[in-house]
Amino acid sequence: MRREIKIGITGIVALVMLFFGLKFLKGMKIFNRSNLYYITFSDAKGLSKSSTVYADGFDIGIVSNVSYDYNHPGTVVVEISVGTGVKIPHGTVAALSEGMLGGCTLNMTMGPNPADRYQPGDTIVGATASGLMSAAAEVMPKVEQVLAHVDSLILTLNALASNPNIGRILQNAEEVSQNLNNSSVQLNQLLKNDIPQLTASFNQAGQNVVTLTDSLNRLNLQATLAKVNQTVENVQHATQKLNSKDNSLGLLLNDTTLYGNLNTTVNSATGLLQDLKANPQRYVHFSLIGKKAK
Numbered sequence: 001m002r003r004e005i006k007i008g009i010t011g012i013v014a015l016v017m018l019f020f021g022l023k024f025l026k027g028m029k030i031f032n033r034s035n036l037y038y039i040t041f042s043d044a045k046g047l048s049k050s051s052t053v054y055a056d057g058f059d060i061g062i063v064s065n066v067s068y069d070y071n072h073p074g075t076v077v078v079e080i081s082v083g084t085g086v087k088i089p090h091g092t093v094a095a096l097s098e099g100m101l102g103g104c105t106l107n108m109t110m111g112p113n114p115a116d117r118y119q120p121g122d123t124i125v126g127a128t129a130s131g132l133m134s135a136a137a138e139v140m141p142k143v144e145q146v147l148a149h150v151d152s153l154i155l156t157l158n159a160l161a162s163n164p165n166i167g168r169i170l171q172n173a174e175e176v177s178q179n180l181n182n183s184s185v186q187l188n189q190l191l192k193n194d195i196p197q198l199t200a201s202f203n204q205a206g207q208n209v210v211t212l213t214d215s216l217n218r219l220n221l222q223a224t225l226a227k228v229n230q231t232v233e234n235v236q237h238a239t240q241k242l243n244s245k246d247n248s249l250g251l252l253l254n255d256t257t258l259y260g261n262l263n264t265t266v267n268s269a270t271g272l273l274q275d276l277k278a279n280p281q282r283y284v285h286f287s288l289i290g291k292k293a294k
Contacts, residue, residue: 038079039125039126045104047104047106048104053108054108089111090118094108
């Protein structure tokens with residue numbers, strides 16, 4: 001074989017080995033068949049070729065190309081290469097997530113129905129995940145507002161610290177604390193000395209109530225009530241007798257004729273006394289002539 005042919009074959013083999021070596025270094029599986037899918041994003045967020053494609057956090061392929069769609073401004077097309085055994089169901093969400101130290105990863109959250117899936121060459125609509133850096137960017141304005149409030153708070157604290165009334169306030173607080181301590185001591189003495197006496201008094205009062213209750217229980221209340229009932233019945237009987245005309249007292253109280261006769265008798269006696277006073281000579285005769293003494 002001629003020397004030139006050998007050199008040409010060697011060069012071709014070297015180029016082939018270099019091509020596959022580069023593919024291998026980029027993470028592509030050289031001897032495995034793969035399918036291509038396309039994902040559209042409004043912002044690629046620095047995603048580069050040969051980046052790993054994850055499905056629910058598992059490595060399923062690589063990003064084979066990233067291109068800008070000039071026919072549709074504002075759209076970036078990401079070509080991914082995944083193994084033929086990977087089935088991407090409809091409803092899959094492809095999202096870009098920025099890392100804290102830079103870079104971007106593509107993670108696909110698979111849909112629920114593997115039977116209803118995308119075909120190789122289909123386009124999947126992508127979404128932007130709220131990564132740590134995005135969350136930090138959203139938080140920064142709020143942090144700035146908080147820092148402004150912190151500055152105002154520090155200024156207020158400095159003004160309060162330089163106020164001469166703070167010393168008097170602290171002194172008053174110390175006096176209040178001392179008064180509270182004194183009150184606490186007095187309260188402890190009260191609880192130690194007076195409360196037991198009060199408790200003993202209450203216990204004695206309770207014992208007296210118990211004794212009174214026992215005494216009441218020992219009383220023959222039934223017999224007493226029977227006597228009271230008998231007395232009430234006697235009073236009712238006497239009242240009935242007074243209201244009846246079948247006895248002397250009842251006649252005296254209820255017979256109007258007897259009352260009239262008594263009234264007439266009283267009037268007659270009154271007239272007789274008046275006539276006796278006016279004309280005593282009619283009723284009394286006496287002699288003023290006496291016997292002479294011997």
